Structures are given as C-alpha cells and as structure tokens.
Amino acid sequence: MKRYFSRKVFIYILTFFLAVTIDWLVPRFMPGNPVQNMLSRASIQSDAAEVMRGYYTKAFGLDVPLWQQYLNFWQAIFHGDLGVSVYMFPEKVTNVIFRAVPYDLALLVPSVLLSWIAGNKFGAFAARSRWLDNTILPITYLLRATPYMWLAILMAWSLGIVWGIFPISGAYSFSMQPSFSFAFLVSFLRHWFLPFASLFIVQFGGWAIGMRNMIIYELEEDYSHYLESLGAPRSLVRKYAFRNAMLPQITGLALRLGQVVAGALATEIVFSYPGIGYLLLQAINNQDYFLIQGCFLFIVIGVLLANFIIDVVYVIVDPRTRQGMEGT
Amino acid sequence: MALKTDDLRVYYQTLKGDVKALDGASFTLEDGEIMGLAGESGCGKSTLAKSLILLKPPMKYVEGRVRLDGEELPIWDDEKMNSFRYKNVSIIPQYAMNAMNPTRKIGKMVKELLKSRGISPGEKRDELEHRLDLVDLTRDVLSMYPIELSGGMKQRMVMVISSLLDPSLLMADEITSALDVSTQKAVSEMLVEFRDKDFIKSLIFITHDISILYQIADSITVMYAGKLVERAPTEEITGRPLHPYTKLLISSLPKIGAKYTEEKLEGIPGKPPELLEPPEGCRFKNRCPKKEEECDEEPPFREVSPGHKVACWKVKKDVS
Ligand SMILES: Nc1ncnc2c1ncn2[C@@H]1O[C@H](COP(=O)(O)OP(=O)(O)OP(=O)(O)O)[C@@H](O)[C@H]1O
Ligand code: SF4
Ligand SMILES: [Mg+2]
Numbered sequence: 001m002k003r004y005f006s007r008k009v010f011i012y013i014l015t016f017f018l019a020v021t022i023d024w025l026v027p028r029f030m031p032g033n034p035v036q037n038m039l040s041r042a043s044i045q046s047d048a049a050e051v052m053r054g055y056y057t058k059a060f061g062l063d064v065p066l067w068q069q070y071l072n073f074w075q076a077i078f079h080g081d082l083g084v085s086v087y088m089f090p091e092k093v094t095n096v097i098f099r100a101v102p103y104d105l106a107l108l109v110p111s112v113l114l115s116w117i118a119g120n121k122f123g124a125f126a127a128r129s130r131w132l133d134n135t136i137l138p139i140t141y142l143l144r145a146t147p148y149m150w151l152a153i154l155m156a157w158s159l160g161i162v163w164g165i166f167p168i169s170g171a172y173s174f175s176m177q178p179s180f181s182f183a184f185l186v187s188f189l190r191h192w193f194l195p196f197a198s199l200f201i202v203q204f205g206g207w208a209i210g211m212r213n214m215i216i217y218e219l220e221e222d223y224s225h226y227l228e229s230l231g232a233p234r235s236l237v238r239k240y241a242f243r244n245a246m247l248p249q250i251t252g253l254a255l256r257l258g259q260v261v262a263g264a265l266a267t268e269i270v271f272s273y274p275g276i277g278y279l280l281l282q283a284i285n286n287q288d289y290f291l292i293q294g295c296f297l298f299i300v301i302g303v304l305l306a307n308f309i310i311d312v313v314y315v316i317v318d319p320r321t322r323q324g325m326e327g328t
Numbered sequence: 329m330a331l332k333t334d335d336l337r338v339y340y341q342t343l344k345g346d347v348k349a350l351d352g353a354s355f356t357l358e359d360g361e362i363m364g365l366a367g368e369s370g371c372g373k374s375t376l377a378k379s380l381i382l383l384k385p386p387m388k389y390v391e392g393r394v395r396l397d398g399e400e401l402p403i404w405d406d407e408k409m410n411s412f413r414y415k416n417v418s419i420i421p422q423y424a425m426n427a428m429n430p431t432r433k434i435g436k437m438v439k440e441l442l443k444s445r446g447i448s449p450g451e452k453r454d455e456l457e458h459r460l461d462l463v464d465l466t467r468d469v470l471s472m473y474p475i476e477l478s479g480g481m482k483q484r485m486v487m488v489i490s491s492l493l494d495p496s497l498l499m500a501d502e503i504t505s506a507l508d509v510s511t512q513k514a515v516s517e518m519l520v521e522f523r524d525k526d527f528i529k530s531l532i533f534i535t536h537d538i539s540i541l542y543q544i545a546d547s548i549t550v551m552y553a554g555k556l557v558e559r560a561p562t563e564e565i566t567g568r569p570l571h572p573y574t575k576l577l578i579s580s581l582p583k584i585g586a587k588y589t590e591e592k593l594e595g596i597p598g599k600p601p602e603l604l605e606p607p608e609g610c611r612f613k614n615r616c617p618k619k620e621e622e623c624d625e626e627p628p629f630r631e632v633s634p635g636h637k638v639a640c641w642k643v644k645k646d647v648s
Contacts, residue, residue, distance in 0.1 A: 225423075229414075229421065230445075230489075231415070232441055240429050
C-alpha cells in the first residue's frame with residue numbers, strides 16, 4: 001500500500017514538474033518578444049509603457065541566465081506569486097483567477113453532480129425497462145452526438161433571443177454590482193440557468209448511456225449468472241451489478257470534478273460567462289502571458305489533485321486495486 | 329432414482345438459426361451416483377448442465393422432461409424453477425474462477441445469498457465453517473475478497489457455496505481444468521467425500537480429463553455433437569467401450585493419468601459436425617471408421633447389456 005502510494009506521489013510530482021516547466025517554456029520560446037508584444041497590445045502611453053517594460057523585463061528576469069530564470073519561476077510559484085496581469089494591469093494574476101473561480105464552481109459543480117446523479121439513476125432504470133430503453137435512450141444518444149457548441153448556441157438563440165426568457169451574456173445584469181441582495185440573486189440565477197442547463201443536458205446523456213451499458217455488461221458477468229443459477233432474486237443480482245457498474249462512474253465523476261477548475265471553455269464563450277475558461281480566452285486574445293501561465297498552472301494543479309483523490313477513492317471502493325497494489 | 333431426463337432438447341438461438349447443442353438426451357441417475365460426463369469441447373456438456381438449472385436466452389427449451397426425486401423440474405419456466413435452484417439442483421459452473429462478486433467479501437456475499445433465499449445465515453454458519461475445514465480452507469477466507477484467493481481456493485470455495493444447501497443434484501462443470509494435477513485430484517476427491525457424507529445425493533461431473541473419471545465416477549456418459557453416444561458403469565466402459573467414438577477416445581489416451589485435450593483428439597481424423605445444421609443420421613458418421621449405409625439414419629440410444637447404452641448401428645445386442 002505504502003509503495004503504491006509513494007510511487008503514485010512520485011508520478012504526480014514528476015507530472016507537476018513537467019507541466020510547470022512547459023508552462024515556463026512557452027512564453028519564453030514563442031516567436032517575438034513577449035514584453036514588446038504585451039506593451040503594444042496594451043497600447044498605453046509611453047511613460048506608463050516604460051514603467052511596465054521595466055517591470056516585465058525584471059519580472060521575466062530576461063537579464064539573468066536561463067537556468068536562473070527557471071529557478072526564480074519555481075521560487076515565485078512556491079510563494080504563490082504568479083505575477084501581474086497585463087490586460088487587467090495592475091491586478092495580480094492570482095486575484096484575477098480567484099475572482100473567476102466562484103463562477104466556474106457555481107456553474108460546473110451543480111451541473112456535474114446533478115447530471116451524474118440523475119444520469120446514473122436514469123441509466124440504471126433504462127437498463128431495466130425495455131420501454132425506456134427503446135424510447136428515451138435513443139434521444140439521449142442523439143443529444144450526446146450533438147456537438148455541444150451547436151446545442152448551446154441553439155439554446156441561447158431559442159430561449160434567449162427568440163423567446164427572450166433568459167439573458168445570454170454575463171453572470172449578472174451589467175447594471176448591477178455583486179451583492180447579497182435578492183435582486184442580484186435573481187439576476188444571477190437567470191444568467192446562470194442557460195449555461196447550467198446546456199451543460200446538464202449533455203452530461204446527463206453521457207452518464208445515462210454509460211450507466212446503462214455498464215449495468216447490462218455486469219448482468220452478463222459470471223458472478224451474475226452464478227447468483228441466478230443459485231436462485232438469487234433479481235433484486236440481489238441487480239444490486240451487485242449496480243454497485244459494480246458504479247465504480248467506473250465514480251472515476252468518471254472524479255475526473256469531471258477535476259476538470260471543473262479548467263472551466264467550461266465552450267459554455268463560457270457562448271454565454272460570455274466569466275469563469276476560468278472565459279478568462280483564459282481573454283488572456284490568449286490579449287497575449288497576457290502571465291495570466292495564461294497562471295490559468296494553466298491553476299488547471300494543472302486542479303486536475304492533478306483530482307486524479308490523486310480518484311486514486312485514493314478507488315482504493316477504498318474497489319478491492320481489486322488493493323490486491324494489485326500488494327501484488328506489485 | 330434421483331434424476332431422469334427424457335429426450336431433452338435445448339438449442340441456442342442465433343441469427344443464423346438454432347444451434348442444436350443438446351439434441352435428445354435421455355438418461356437416469358441413481359441416488360448416490362457420480363456420473364462422469366465426457367466429450368470433446370463443444371459437444372454440449374455445459375449445455376446439458378445449464379439446462380437443468382438456468383435455462384435462459386439465447387438457450388431455448390425445445391422439448392423433453394426432467395424429473396428430480398420423483399418431482400417434475402420445470403426447467404422451461406424460469407420463475408417456477410427458482411424454488412428448485414440451489415435447494416434441489418445446484419451447480420459449480422465452468423467459470424467458477426469468476427463466479428464470486430469481485431467487490432464483495434466472500435462471507436458477506438454468502439450471507440446475502442442465503443438471506444435472499446429465505447435462509448437465516450446464522451443457522452448455516454456452523455455448517456459453512458465445517459465444510460471450509462473439509463476442503464482445507466481457513467475461516468479467514470470469509471473476510472477476504474475473491475481476488476485474494478488462489479485459483480484452487482476459489483474453486484473449493486465455490487464448491488462449498490454451491491453445496492451448502494445439500495442439493496439433491498450437484499453438477500460440477502469442468503472444475504479441474506484450471507488446476508494443476510495434484511490439486512485436480514484433491515478437489516475431485518473432496519466432491520466424492522461430499523457425496524459420501526450425504527451433502528449431495530448425486531453428482532454430474534463434467535470433465536476434459538477422462539482419467540479423473542476412472543478414479544471417482546460410478547458411471548461415465550460420453551457425448552458427441554449434442555447427443556449421448558454411450559453410457560455405462562465406469563469399469564464397463566473403460567474395459568469394453570462399444571461406440572466407435574468412445575473407443576477412439578479411450579485409446580487416444582496415452583495412459584491413465586494423462587489429460588486428453590483437443591490436440592490429442594486430433595488422433596481421430598476429421599472434425600465434429602456443425603451443430604447449426606448437423607447431418608442426418610449418426611452425427612459421428614463423417615469420422616467413423618465403421619460407417620455403413622444404415623448410418624444415414626439416426627441410431628437409437630439403446631441398452632445392449634444391463635446398464636450399458638450405446639447409440640450405434642454396428643453394436644448389436646449380442647456383442648459379448
Ligand atoms: N451462447 C451461445 N450461442 C450459440 N451457440 C452456443 C452458445 N453457447 C454454446 N454454444 C454452442 O453450443 C455447443 C455446445 O456448447 P457447450 O458449452 O455446451 O459445450 P461443452 O461441451 O461444454 O464444451 P467445453 O468442453 O468447451 O466446455 C457448442 O457447439 C457451442 O458452439
Ligand atoms: S452408427 Fe454408424 S457412423 Fe455412427 S458410430 Fe455407429 S457405425 Fe459409426
Ligand atoms: Mg463446457
């Protein structure tokens with residue numbers, strides 16, 4: 001067990017190391033001078049530009065040797081210092097990111113969790129009912145095969161533009177400031193609904209189909225046949241099949257939760273929803289290298305952490321992995 | 329008599345048509361008898377066993393009757409059959425290595441299984457432990473997951489589970505094929521002991537290793553391409569095999585203790601017929617050295633001397 005985890009931790013650390021290195025390399029080896037690029041994009045007056053040029057040159061540490069630059073980058077990371085954003089100068093990258101995160105969480109955590117619960121329930125149910133299997137499931141397949149972008153745009157267009165039921169841009173009305181007032185909450189929820197619903201629908205289909213197929217597969221497994229041969233009632237056979245079919249779904253859920261920090265790029269673009277995905281797009285459009293670096297780093301850490309949690313959860317729920325660990 | 333099947337026919341439904349995997353099996357099994365069931369891979373041994381306990385699609389009941397301890401077994405009716413399963417008929421399936429739910433501790437699985445059959449697990453606890461002792465398993469296995477057991481241990485565990493309710497008929501399908509030679513013998517002898525101790529009344533022992541049958545079976549039944557071709561007491565069939573197929577089968581065994589596998593059977597030229605559209609008449613005719621015109625008609629499975637039945641035109645009653 002200990003060996004298993006120390007090996008895993010080693011792999012995670014190695015991955016993190018590589019990811020950070022790539023994150024550091026990219027702006028440095030991109031064609032052109034990043035500082036110059038930023039300044040021309042930012043198009044500010046020459047005296048301010050001079051201040052910024054000084055700041056950035058120093059921040060990038062382009063005057064010291066490469067290995068020194070690299071070490072400095074690591075040092076900054078451990079101090080939680082991701083630099084300053086160009087595009088929202090002079091705000092710190094960390095602040096900009098942390099301001100976007102709540103929107104991602106509000107959008108993705110409910111959509112992931114609710115679609116997971118509902119999808120699994122529905123999938124397990126469909127595996128049992130020929131009628132559902134023949135009617136609703138094909139619709140689910142259709143939904144899943146639909147490109148997400150297309151679905152989101154269709155929803156935004158029909159419910160937002162044609163019928164005007166929901167607003168389709170931003171996280172709350174432009175005329176408001178975030179506060180804990182009722183009016184703000186209503187505005188927030190109205191803006192939240194379409195992106196949430198579009199995410200829910202596509203994910204629901206995925207979970208439902210996965211669950212249904214897994215259950216049908218488990219019901220054909222040898223242990224199910226053995227139970228049936230010994231006259232176990234359907235409820236017991238189903239219970240075992242359901243439990244075992246849940247294992248890959250749990251992994252899937254953990255993986256999805258890990259990606260939450262990456263935001264939902266397509267959703268946030270279609271609905272101009274200010275999460276990490278949207279932020280990343282802005283950063284790229286504005287060649288805001290520090291912000292790009294920051295977003296990537298944040299996403300990498302989130303995905304790695306989530307994967308590590310999956311590994312731990314899996315060891316708890318599936319005895320087979322435990323055996324594998326002792327065997328190696 | 330414990331078991332009597334009468335012209336049992338069970339096919340597999342496939343897109344290409346019915347696979348006639350069990351085509352008219354009639355035999356009786358006495359109380360306390362251990363019947364060895366042998367034959368090449370694909371001849372329908374497992375189909376016979378499965379039809380007596382869990383006949384579900386793609387398997388299709390065609391015709392035939394089965395009586396167990398004087399009572400009719402409703403094998404075609406999944407619901408009605410359920411009360412007989414485990415309590416009267418039980419099976420150690422061919423896939424015994426994977427028969428236990430991988431994510432449940434074995435003891436817990438047994439408990440849940442018993443409970444689901446309306447039996448209090450507490451009542452069976454002592455018996456369960458007693459039988460674990462008999463098959464050389466420690467009680468710890470109950471708190472283990474199947475994956476923590478070796479192949480032989482799993483095999484013995486499934487043996488204990490399958491026979492726990494003292495079924496009248498137990499079918500052991502290919503229980504030795506995944507084990508090494510010494511374990512094979514031990515496991516087979518444990519089943520004999522189960523019979524001797526009256527845990528089970530009679531046993532159908534399906535195997536590829538006909539030599540194991542010499543040691544444990546009271547009688548041997550040979551199948552070929554979905555049909556029973558010969559059935560007789562063990563000494564009789566090994567000493568005086570009558571059906572050309574049985575003869576080849578036994579003579580192709582290098583010596584007692586060796587295992588026959590499909591490769592060794594290639595000593596018999598040709599291949600078994602397609603069961604989707606089997607030829608008319610004797611199904612062995614395309615490989616039979618003694619084939620004659622009459623073999624185009626199906627030979628009846630008839631008694632040629634007391635307790636010895638053969639399905640071959642060339643075997644006459646007066647053979648001595
Ligand atoms: N699910 C199925 N669908 C169609 N045909 C099947 C199916 N299962 C078995 N068969 C066919 O039925 C025949 C008998 O199969 P069965 O499993 O009873 O053979 P067996 O004697 O137990 O062989 P083995 O020694 O390999 O276990 C074979 O020809 C096989 O191809
Ligand atoms: S009936 Fe004919 S073909 Fe069949 S085994 Fe006997 S002799 Fe051979
Ligand atoms: Mg078989």
